[in-house]
Structures are given as structure tokens and as C-alpha cells.
Amino acid sequence: MRIGFEIHVQLRTESKLFCTCSTRYWEAGPNTHVCPVCLGLPGAKPLPVNEEAVKKALMVALALGMEVKDEVVFLRKHYFYPDLPSGYQRTSTPIAVNGRLGKVRIREIHIEEDPGRYELRSGLVDFNRSGVTLVEIVTEPDMESIEEAEEFLETLHQLLTYLDIVLNPSVVFRVDANISLEGGERVEVKNINSIEGVKRALKYEVLRQKRLLAMGKKVERETRHWDEARGVTVSLRTKETEEDYRYMPDPDIPPLKVTGEMVEEVRRSLPELPWERERRYVETFSIDPSTAHALIKEKELADFFEEHVQEISPKFWADFLSDRLRGELNYRGIRFSDVKDKKDGIFLVARAWHDGRITKEVAVELLRDLLDGKVEDVERAIQEAAAGVDEEKVVEEVLRDLPEVVEDYRKGKKNALNRLVGEVMKRTRGRANARRVKEILLRRLGG
Numbered sequence: 087m088r089i090g091f092e093i094h095v096q097l098r099t100e101s102k103l104f105c106t107c108s109t110r111y112w113e114a115g116p117n118t119h120v121c122p123v124c125l126g127l128p129g130a131k132p133l134p135v136n137e138e139a140v141k142k143a144l145m146v147a148l149a150l151g152m153e154v155k156d157e158v159v160f161l162r163k164h165y166f167y168p169d170l171p172s173g174y175q176r177t178s179t180p181i182a183v184n185g186r187l188g189k190v191r192i193r194e195i196h197i198e199e200d201p202g203r204y205e206l207r208s209g210l211v212d213f214n215r216s217g218v219t220l221v222e223i224v225t226e227p228d229m230e231s232i233e234e235a236e237e238f239l240e241t242l243h244q245l246l247t248y249l250d251i252v253l254n255p256s257v258v259f260r261v262d263a264n265i266s267l268e269g270g271e272r273v274e275v276k277n278i279n280s281i282e283g284v285k286r287a288l289k290y291e292v293l294r295q296k297r298l299l300a301m302g303k304k305v306e307r308e309t310r311h312w313d314e315a316r317g318v319t320v321s322l323r324t325k326e327t328e329e330d331y332r333y334m335p336d337p338d339i340p341p342l343k344v345t346g347e348m349v350e351e352v353r354r355s356l357p358e359l360p361w362e363r364e365r366r367y368v369e370t371f372s373i374d375p376s377t378a379h380a381l382i383k384e385k386e387l388a389d390f391f392e393e394h395v396q397e398i399s400p401k402f403w404a405d406f407l408s409d410r411l412r413g414e415l416n417y418r419g420i421r422f423s424d425v426k427d428k429k430d431g432i433f434l435v436a437r438a439w440h441d442g443r444i445t446k447e448v449a450v451e452l453l454r455d456l457l458d459g460k461v462e463d464v465e466r467a468i469q470e471a472a473a474g475v476d477e478e479k480v481v482e483e484v485l486r487d488l489p490e491v492v493e494d495y496r497k498g499k500k501n502a503l504n505r506l507v508g509e510v511m512k513r514t515r516g517r518a519n520a521r522r523v524k525e526i527l528l529r530r531l532g533g
Contacts, residue, residue: 088272089235089288090227092262094220095246096200096253097142102217103199104132104176104339109253111214124199124217126172132338135160135197139219140181140342142251143197144352146221147182149245149359150192154182154349158197158342164332168211169202176336177222181344187245190238191226198222218253227264232288235263239281244360247385263288267295270305275319278312287312291319363388371400380408387412387422394433398440406436410450414457431456431464438468447516477510477518481526484509495531503527 099109105123108114122130147154158181162174177198185192198220202213223242229235243258252258261284266272275291278284295305310319358366360382367378381404382388391407411432415422425432435456439449448471455461484506485492491509495502503524510523 087230087268087292088227088266089229089232090264091223091225091235091239092264093223093225093239093242094200094260094262095146095223095251095258097139097219097221098251098253099136099138099142099219101136103136103139103197103219105217106133107217109218111212111218112254112256114214116210116212117214119214120216125213126170126216132176132336135339135342136219139197140344141348141352141355142219142249143181143195143221144344144349145249145251145356146223146246147185147195148349148353148356149249150182150185150187150195150223152182152185152192152195154344155180156344156346158344160336160339160342161333162336163198164334165330167201167204168209169204169213169216171202171213171216175199175201176339178342188238188241189234190228193224193226195224196222227266232285232292235288236281236285239284241360243281244383244385248357248360248363250357263291265291265295267292267299267305269299270295271307273305273307274309275312276309276322279314283312283314286317287319290317294319360385367404371395371404373401373404377404377408380412384422386426390422390426390429390433393429394437398437402440403436406439410453414453418457425457428456431461434464434468438471444468444471445516445519447511451516477514477523477526480510480513480518481506481523481530484513485527485530492531503531 096109101107102109102124105121107121107124108119111119123132144154159179160176161179163177164174166173175198178196180194181197183194185195200215200218200220202211202216204211225238229238239261246252246258257279261278263275263278263284264272265275265288273291273295275287278287291310298305306324308324309322311322313320364375364378364382367373367381368375373381381391387407391404395403411422415425432453435444435449435452438444439446444452452461452464452467452471455467456464461467488506488509491502491505495506506527507520507523510518510527511520
């Protein structure tokens, strides 16, 4: 199995690549953020290349360790589709080549303009998106399993989040996936909008191709469309070659000179990258590498860690977030960004546990109630829990209510003691101190 990707990321700029129209295409009515340039009207001339877009594309290139080209030419890539009124898409020669992310080689990245949005079922087109800047990241076919492909996309998603350059956070990238099995041609599956979608599309395509090969049929080179609703790929067209696109330099756009000064300016503006932050956490806070790796996976969670790391033991705080909190989030199928409005309460629970005001069991129960929206006043809930319980009284009730367990203990069944402790903790909803409860029981039971 060989898998490679062409990944399209909309860059966050105020205006489009070759005109001054707003890029906030999803916030307006259809065909309202348009002009003669992004509508491809005859005679409309593009403005000079958006410099902000070039710098953000360079951020991606430098973060991936790529070699930046000093001259970039814009080409017209000809094809006919309803979302491309001019009949060609403006795309650049590589702005950078030869990078790497993990084990996957990055062949090149380009800048290009996004086409409009064509609704296949209704036949309607919205050109608000037309002309928005895309950076296209092209990988080598280095992934040999669907799991490797998923891991690569997760890592790239993380990197793009740290760079903070994505236009629409709800759609970080669109993916064209190329996949081939031994004995078959390469098939491209276009316009997949999520990592989960890529996984599903690849699984379907692997089964489809294996079935064809098992029947002695050829897997033809073609382009297929991922139908998200049906969970299938559908043939669009026989795969084109570069010649089919009739590339030609765009006569309206002069070559773009990328100076060393611009590259260094962008390099200085790069934020701390995920793997750099992970290394710093290990070195500065003496956090276990696996804990640091889990922390930095989601930038907002790592930012939350740093918000309070001076107020609490770094190791305790890191373990609480990476293990306890992430476990609860994963169970609910959500991310920290989905509950960041509750972050003050989350910290209060962690600190109360850290300071010994509440037990671990109470902290876990409060955290769960907080995430599920069952607690509004966290500080009050902590105070009530911290007020404690009359452990002597609850132990007395348990000994009275469970005489058979007491008898088992006196007959030498030592695990009966654990059952009694557990019953006390259950009745106090975890608010009792388990160590003290055990001491009280041993005293009452005569050792």
C-alpha cells in the first residue's frame, strides 16, 4: 500500500489572493463577497500577489524544514468545472521543496486560488470562496497504512494550529488522497474535509481495489469523489496528466521574487512549534516525555497548562491535564477547545485536590459534573466537599448494617476490610479520607 496526499489549507488573510474582496466567505450570503477578478470576468486584471499570503505560506515551508525558492511563477491551470468561471485556476510553481514531517517527505508546496463552491445535487454555485488563498502541501507516497496516514494528518493539523494561519477553524484542510495497491494504478480521491473522512475514504478505497484485484480486474488510474453521506467513492473522470491541464505562465502576473530578507523576517516570526514546546516542558518542568507529548497535542490545552504552571506543582498539573482531564474528554468524544469556557472551574478542582482540600474521588466526581454541566458554582461545591464528613459516624453505620462482612473479617478474610472501606467511601460519595477510614475500622474491629 502506498498513500500520498495533496493537502489544501486556506490561509487567513483579510483579502483574497488577487483582489480586495473579503475572505470571510462563510459569514455572508451567496455571491456577495465577489468582484470581476474573483468571478473571472473577461478583461478583469488581478492585483499583485497578496504579500500576507506569501508570508504565511513561507511559515508553513519553514516549519516543515523546506528549501525556499527565490522566484515563483504563477501559471494558469486549465480545466472546466462550474465553480471555475474563467476556465483556469491560478497556481504557482513550488514556493518551497524538500521538507519532512515525521517519516513523511514533503515534496513541495504551492500557492493557488480557491475555486468557488459547487453544490453537486442542486447545481448551484457560490463564488464567495473563489480567490481565497490556498497553500497546497504535496507529500511523497511514504505512508504504508491507513494508521500512518491518520497519524501524519493529526501531526500536520497540530502544526497548522500552532502556526495560527488557518482561515476557517472549522475546516483546517481539504485533502486529496492518492492510494495504490501492488498490481494496480494510482487512484486519487478528491475533496475530503476531515481526518475521519480520510480514514473512511481510504478504508473504502482499499476494499474496492482489493476486490477488483482479487477478481483479476485492473485498477484503473482515475479520479474519484468521496461521497460523505453514502460512505463510498464515486468515479469522476479518468486521471488527467499535466499536459491535460495545458499549464501556461499567467501573462497578468509578474514572477514573484522571494528575498532572503523576507525569509528571515518570516523565520523570526515563527511561534514555538509543537516539538519545541514538548522538549521545553521536559527540560524546564521535569515532566515525563509521554506526558509532555500528550499535553502539546492540543495547543489550547498546552496554553492552559502554562497559564497556571506557576501556581501548582508542574508535574501534578501536567498529569491532571494529560491523564485525568484528557481521559474524561476522550470518553465524551470532545476536545479541550469544546470546554475551554469551563477552564477556571477545572483549575479550581485540580488545585483543591493538589492542596488536599478534597480527595481524588471527589475531584474526579466534580470534574465529571463540571464537564457535564451539572455544577455551576465550583468553588461552593469544593467548599461543601472540603467541609468533610463525620467518618466515625459513617463507619459505625456501616459496621451496624453489614454484620456478615464484619464476621468475615473476624474469621480471617482480610479482603472484607476493603469491602468495608469501599462501603464508607460509597456512602460519603468519596469525600471521606480512605486512609483515616481504614484506621478507624481497624480500631473498631480490634486490629
